[in-house]
Amino acid sequence: MKVGLIYYGGQYNHLILKNLKYLGVDTEVVIPDKPLEYMKKFDCLVFSGGPYSVASEIQKMGNSPIYIKELKVPMLGICLGHQLIAYVLGGIVKRAINPEYGLTKINIFEEDTIFRGFPSQINVWESHSDEVVEPPNGFKILASSENARVQAMVNSDNSIFGVQFHPEVKHTERGIDVFKNFITACKK
Template identity: 40%
Template sequence: MKTMNILVINNYGQFCHLIHRTIRDLDMDTTIISNTSSVEDILSKGPDGLVLSGGPTLERAGNCAQYIREIDLPILGICLGHQVMAKTFRGEIGPGKYGGYAEVEVEVLEEDNILQGMAPTTSVWASHADEVKSLPEGFIQLARSGICEIEAMKHEQRPLYGVQWHPEVAHTEKGKDLFLNFFQVCEDY
């Protein structure tokens, strides 16, 4: 696999720098970019893909919805990034029944692209303070758990992917595999 240029969009989550380090440690070029950057600024950096980091609230997600609508590149949304993606396509976001970070057993329903090699189940580290409550228009459900019905999703036509969990943390089984699968999507796009 060739070296990709992956931009990490900073949504002020506590793991943003860990996402950056994980991508760098997987031999990809990566830069953390403010979520208030313009589409033009992002495109001027010549990215092969974007990762929308987690963060505290949808209100602090800056221009992420605009990036999702206007940038024709593979995009991976993690936690808040997943929720912003769902909301952009009219999915419902709401509080989860289980708040803080915990280990969650996720059932992989569809191994397509980013979840390749992870079925039938995988153990992940996730927060469910907020979560996607209804699948947005044009998306396919990829994974669920006993506490959240939409743990992962992808767009039917565009290379847009969202996961509720944090693949960048050591507690997540096969987290690096998820990133490698995303890089393959970027290379193939």
């Protein structure tokens, strides 16, 4: 199995790579200017975080919208990647009324796939000023926080996931398990 990790200049990208490699996953960091044909070699994709706003800076995300729409592989969006997936598939992303930075408690409504075996609340690491306020059609909300209603989402066939928080940061409880559960979904 080979995972493509799409890089947008986020501060934690190396930690995503470290977590995936720790789990024994063949991972390649890719900038989003690669043609669609190049991306077809990956069994799944992870869209990382970054400093951009999808509503006003979508052009800085290169071919990512094409990857999201055209590639039929499991995907995980983290922070900016979560917002990007939601935006491209028709969800609504806006400036957060109460941006979240640092440790935040999220409430998990459904264990689903990426939260399999999790308690109903965990502490996670946040770093965002935009947020998904409405997931795309066909997606359900898996977790919320006091300030962000869509902390995690999944599509109807459990293949496209988004998390607003950073599972790769050590302050996030069970963060490595988010990656383990996603890799399990990739192998199906």
